[in-house]
Amino acid sequence: MVNLAKELHLALRNATVLPREFYNRDPATVAHELLGKLLIRRAGRKLLAGRIVEDEAYLGANDPAAHGFSGMTPRNAILFGPPGFAYVYFIYGNHYCLNVSCMPEGCGEGVLFRAMEPVAGIEEMAAARGIDIPTLAPKSGARMGHPIPFLSAAQLRLISTGPGRMCEALDITRERDNGKDFTSRRSDLYLADDGYRPERIAATPRIGIKKAMDEPLRFVVAGNPYVSGKRVP
DNA sequence: GAGGAGATCGTCT
DNA sequence: GACGATCTCCTCT
Numbered sequence: 001m002v003n004l005a006k007e008l009h010l011a012l013r014n015a016t017v018l019p020r021e022f023y024n025r026d027p028a029t030v031a032h033e034l035l036g037k038l039l040i041r042r043a044g045r046k047l048l049a050g051r052i053v054e055d056e057a058y059l060g061a062n063d064p065a066a067h068g069f070s071g072m073t074p075r076n077a078i079l080f081g082p083p084g085f086a087y088v089y090f091i092y093g094n095h096y097c098l099n100v101s102c103m104p105e106g107c108g109e110g111v112l113f114r115a116m117e118p119v120a121g122i123e124e125m126a127a128a129r130g131i132d133i134p135t136l137a138p139k140s141g142a143r144m145g146h147p148i149p150f151l152s153a154a155q156l157r158l159i160s161t162g163p164g165r166m167c168e169a170l171d172i173t174r175e176r177d178n179g180k181d182f183t184s185r186r187s188d189l190y191l192a193d194d195g196y197r198p199e200r201i202a203a204t205p206r207i208g209i210k211k212a213m214d215e216p217l218r219f220v221v222a223g224n225p226y227v228s229g230k231r232v233p
Numbered sequence: 234g235a236g237g238a239g240a241t242c243g244t245c246t
Numbered sequence: 247g248a249c250g251a252t253c254t255c256c257t258c259t
Contacts, residue, residue, distance in 0.1 A: 056251070065251070075244060092252050093241030099251090112251055164252050174243095208251055 008120050012040060012047050015192035020183050023083035027057035027102040031111045031219045034100075034191070036198040039116055041170045042188040048125055048170055050116030050160050051196065053224045056206045057217040058099075060108035064211035068108020078179050079108045086180040086189060088172060095164030098172055100182055100191070114207070114218070116160045117226040118169075125159050125169035126151060153225070162228045198224075 015038055023030055034052050041048040058066035060079070067089070072080045078087040079101050087099040087110055099110040118125055126133055133151060160166045167173075172189070180189045200222035205214055207229055220227045 058251080067251080070245090073245075089251090090243055091250060093243075093250090094254095095252050097251060114251085162252070206251070210250095 009047060011194060012038065012049055012120060012192070015040075015194040017183060017185050018084075018191045018193060020082070020084045023100060023102050023182070024104060025102065027059060027109045027111050028217060030100070030102045031055045031057040031217070032201060032203075034111060034113075035201055035219055035221050036196045038119065038192045038194055039113065039170070040190055040192055041121075041172075043121070043124065043171070046121055046124060048121030049119040050125075050166070050169075051119055052113060052115075052191075053117050053198075053221040054113075054115035054227045055219055056112045056114060057219070058110050058112060059217070060103070060110075063109075063215075063217075065206065065209040065213075066108065066110075068110070072108065076108065079110050080106055081179075084181065084183040086177050086182060088167070088174040088178040090174055091164075096167040096172055096174060097163040098167055098170075098177070112163060113166060114163050115220075115226050115228045116166055117224065118156060118159050122151065122156070122159070126155065128171055129159055129165060129169050131155055131158055157226060161226050198222075 060068040067076045068079045085101045098113045101110050103109045160169045181187045182191045198221040202222040203216040204218045206218045
């Protein structure tokens, strides 16, 4: 019998970690190409993973909505560093948001991760989000009488649809993860390519900002149910 | 299902 | 002191 959990773990281990050069480009290109890639968090011996289905590009000094627009501060210093590093900030007194720095040092540009489709460690991520996981009673007469964890589609969407939820599911905080290197497998937070390519990608205006609202710098996997806000058909 | 308001606190001016 | 790249709960339709 195939052990699906083991197979999945192996597939994640075999995925190619995205190299530094991947991020050393303009954020719109990086955001577009990050869709479908795997965001992987190592938690002890467990791997938590999701497939990126929504992100946004922020263009530094050329973008009034970007954190880097007004220059470097202690808060956004990571964005002005080398490409491929995690920039985590706290917002609205409740939530963390995860970005990756792009372009060469000094540009202040990056990509905000907005949503991912849960792939591995789903029970752990649901628990981190405070989602109760009901269990299905085993069929009578079944040899292995364990209850089966069962999440509805609506509960799955609540795990990582939205930037704050994503961070909570992966237990990402500024204190622990700001400045982590996404390009190193030794890092406990990295991005990898398992060969998956989304069929259709759509570009829309960004969400929740009041400046440069019309720029189509939000990228989503069209038709994916884990995209936040209004579903893109 | 859609829309509005409140929660809550770090960051910047 | 004001603002904010959000989320959740509540109300209304």
